[in-house]
Amino acid sequence: MGIRRGEGMMLSIDLSGQSAVVTGGGAGIGYAIAAALAEAGAAVTLADISPDGEAKARHLQEQGGTAQFVLGDAASEEDALRAAEAAVNAYGGIDILVNNAGIYPRGGLLDTTAEVWDRVMEINLRSMFLCCKAVIPHMQQRGRGAIVNLGSSHAAVGLPELLAYSVSKGGVATLTRNLAGAHARDRIRVNCVNPGWVLTEKEQAEREAAGQSADWVRERGRALPLGRLQTGRDAANAVLFLVSSFADQITGQILNVDGGKEVASVFDDSAGSDSKEET
Ligand SMILES: NC(=O)c1ccc[n+]([C@@H]2O[C@H](COP(=O)([O-])OP(=O)(O)OC[C@H]3O[C@@H](n4cnc5c(N)ncnc54)[C@H](O)[C@@H]3O)[C@@H](O)[C@H]2O)c1
Structure with missing residues (x-):
């Protein structure tokens, strides 16, 4: 088979006809993921505890996407089931679940x-368990x-001042691998994306509250091995790949989208010295 140049479109990710649920889809990384999925053609259910997500779903519709908003707490069994039901009722089933809702209060x-x-x-953890429980039966019906x-590199490292967060993300990594093994024969793939340091509005507000200026934060970004902080879109691109057919044979994996921080910090102290600040 010859290589046909100039046909890059053949490699695009097309999620038309697929239905996706994104928890915490109303802001930050979750919204970036919801927008990327909608852009790729999926019908997206944004499930969020904050009513602000309603306007975000409307914005996606105005941009030509298919999206709806469901208000609720992803850690509540009733709300998780309601979000799944809303996706099935509106879009006929569920093909994709992105467990993104999470909080990161500081504390040792x-x-x-x-x-x-x-x-x-x-x-951070019970919500993923409940949302998987609510969604997997629908995926089993679909046969895929x-x-x-959404995890964090702190699952492995466990920063002292992010104790509860780090432990919860350790649980996310275990949940990912366990469910990947349990449901591979259902043709349900389960993977994990670890964003690096993403300056969402909430993260920025927390930095400012801690007296860390925008300049200070930008400087931390420049010190990272690949030279900048990560964006929600960086994490969303990894999610797009993992839910696409390009990743058909990938399950149980953890993909770091951290600008090389984890590998470079082994050799380079300057890259690891600011790691205390991120989530
Ligand atoms: N920002 C980072 O640098 C970073 C780094 C690594 C991992 N992560 C992970 O990425 C995910 C998203 O983080 P973010 O920085 O975008 O957070 P964020 O605070 O900017 O946004 C989180 C969204 O989740 C919603 N949410 C919170 N609790 C909820 C609940 N119980 N039910 C439903 N929705 C809920 C919020 O309303 C908000 O819309 C989290 O799992 C976080 O641990 C973030």
């Missing part, structure tokens, strides 16, 4: 309350499915 062992610990585990969980 002695300054993390039991309440904060429980809430982090609920939103792709799930992407």
Whole structure:
């Protein structure tokens, strides 16, 4: 077979006819993922605990995408089932689930309350368990499915000042591998994307509250091995790949989208010295 140049479109990702649910899809990385999926032709259900997501779904519709908003807490069994039902009712089934909702309150062992610990585990981990439970039966009916969980490199490293967060993301990595093994024969693939450091509005507000200026943050970005902070779109591109047919034989994997930080910090102290600040 010859190589036909100039036909790059043959390699584009087309998710037309597919239905996707994105938890925490109303802001930050989740919205970037929802927008990328809609751009690729999927009908997207944005599930978010904040009513602001309604306007984001409307914006996607105005841009020519197919999207709806469902208000609810992804860590509530009832709300997770409701989001799945809304996707099935509106779009006839579910092909893609992106478990993105998450929070990252700072705190080490002695300054993390039991309440904060429980809430982090609920939103970051229990929500993924419940949403998978709500969605997988629909994927089994379809005979296929792709799930992407949002993790963090802190799953492996476990920063002291992000104790609950790091532990919850360790759980996300285990959940990913376990479900990938359990559901491969259902043709349901389960993978995980670890974004690097993405300056969402919330993250930026937290930096400012901690007295860290936009310049300080930009400087941290320049110190990273590939020279900048990551964006929501960087994470969304990895999600697009993993839910596409290009990744048909990939399951149970964790994909770092961190600008090379994890590998370079082994050799280069300047790349790792600011790692305490990210999520
Ligand atoms: N920002 C980063 O640098 C970074 C790095 C690594 C991993 N992550 C992970 O990426 C994911 C998204 O993070 P982000 O930075 O975009 O966060 P964000 O705070 O900017 O946005 C999170 C969205 O989730 C929603 N949400 C929160 N709790 C919810 C719940 N219980 N049910 C439904 N929706 C809920 C919020 O309303 C918001 O719309 C998280 O899982 C986070 O741990 C982020």
